[in-house]
Amino acid sequence: MTVYRIGVLAGDGIGPEIVDAAVQVVKNASCKAGVKMEWIHLPMGWEGIKQYNDPLPEVTIDALKHTHGWILGPHDSAAYPLKHKEKRNPSGELRHSLDLYANIRPAKTMPGIKSVVKEADLVIVRENTEGFYADRNMFSGHGEWQITKDVVVTSGVFTRKAVERIAHEAFALAMQRRKKVTIVHKANVLRLSTGLFLNVCREIAAQYPEVKVDDYHIDAMAAHLVRRAADFDVIVTENMYGDILSDLAGELVGSLGLAPSLNANEHIAMAQAAHGSAPDIAGLNIANPTGIISSAAMLLKWLAEKHADRKLTEVAATVEHALYQTLQAEVKTKDLGGHASTSEFTEAILEKIKSLQH
Structure with a gap:
């Protein structure tokens, strides 16, 4: 059985909160389907600057080359020190240096979303x-x-x-x-x-x-x-x-905050929500993780097709169904007119995963 190596780059602002939510959701869905994953946490953004004086350290780029794909959190490159602003931002550098030439961005009306x-x-x-x-x-x-x-x-x-x-x-x-x-x-x-x-x-x-x-x-x-x-x-x-x-x-x-995307070439792919790091609400536990969760589901589908793995297709479907059922049940974060915190919204999705049948 393949053990999928998935990189995790939490990023800046709301990044650590929403990326953690996506990882929890994928972990639970993959465990339910019997799919094994190894999660590799790597520095990016301010974490990279603090550890390596670089928002996208070479150690991170090198490690990503040995993964099956990764989840990239948002970065707050506008706030980086001047010498780092003069470079490509982490997202642009990864797309450029790893030749992730295809950026796939779906836009679909969803249940419970105006x-x-x-x-x-x-x-x-x-x-x-x-x-x-x-x-x-x-x-x-x-x-x-x-x-x-x-x-x-x-x-x-x-x-x-x-x-x-x-x-x-x-x-x-x-x-x-x-x-x-x-x-x-x-x-x-x-x-x-x-x-x-x-x-x-x-x-x-x-x-x-x-x-x-x-x-x-x-x-x-x-x-x-x-x-x-x-x-x-x-x-x-x-x-x-x-x-x-x-x-x-x-x-x-519905909202740019809901928008997912996938960056890929023939060999590797990066899940990345289309929105930014929203530093004004960072750490308040009110960010909406829908975009990054949907992006993670796109990564799972891409891996399923590349590796002809039906189990991964099942994991992706579980993630999407649980997310849509949660929204349809009117469990929403503040930006969507709801009252759920980031962690409460994530927990609601995890409960839906438990209730879904194979």
Whole structure:
């Protein structure tokens, strides 16, 4: 039997509270299914700075390479000392250095959660390594240059290799869902850069004849999401557009605080909630762990597929069902209009896990 090595990077702010909640939930669900996991706690953020003078120490990166995947808590990089702010933040560095090129961000209406849209079940597949995020598209340096005190130039990088592999991720995912992919770009203005993105995605689409394909400019897509989110299945786009659209989609289905994500390549994956570290409520036991718990479930599904492990599929389903049943039972944290603390919300999920049948 495989023992899955799972890294745990608690992070900053509310990170330790919500990551601990996710670990408890996955531990209980995996024990129930008879799946063995080894949890490897590693320093990141302020913990890394205190121990190694680095928010993402090399010891952490090296250890992650020997795991099956990991859970990454939020970081408060805006508050780090200046010398650390000048580097990529921990999340960006992990995506860049480990080539986690696919950022999968689902947005789905959930039971018991008020949403702006009546119904939605879509996934934004975001290219994670280049595009218009200058700090992630350079081999060395940050991709921004201050020419004079009043002039700054920033780079956007688009390569066929990167577009091809994210397009394959999107179309393969669509084949498992409703077989529809929407390509988001700005090729009417950025004709070479996002034009390449659009054209290469269309080339890849020809390899998936069962999938229906359409495309929208980024500005129009934002409007379409607000107006008719339920019509979309899989949306594929470049780095910055994907970040913006996924935040919008998260709010439309309930709250960005609920939004999960997975960062992955062919070999390894990182679960990471889409929200930040919320330092203003850190340590108050009122943070909502839904986003990171859902992200952990995504990691379990990814591992289940990679290792052809039905037991892991069962664990992921247990985590999701217990979470949804808890929300449907109106057990909610303060941000959702409820009265449950972080620990009370987590305990309610654990009770649901105990009651679920195999």
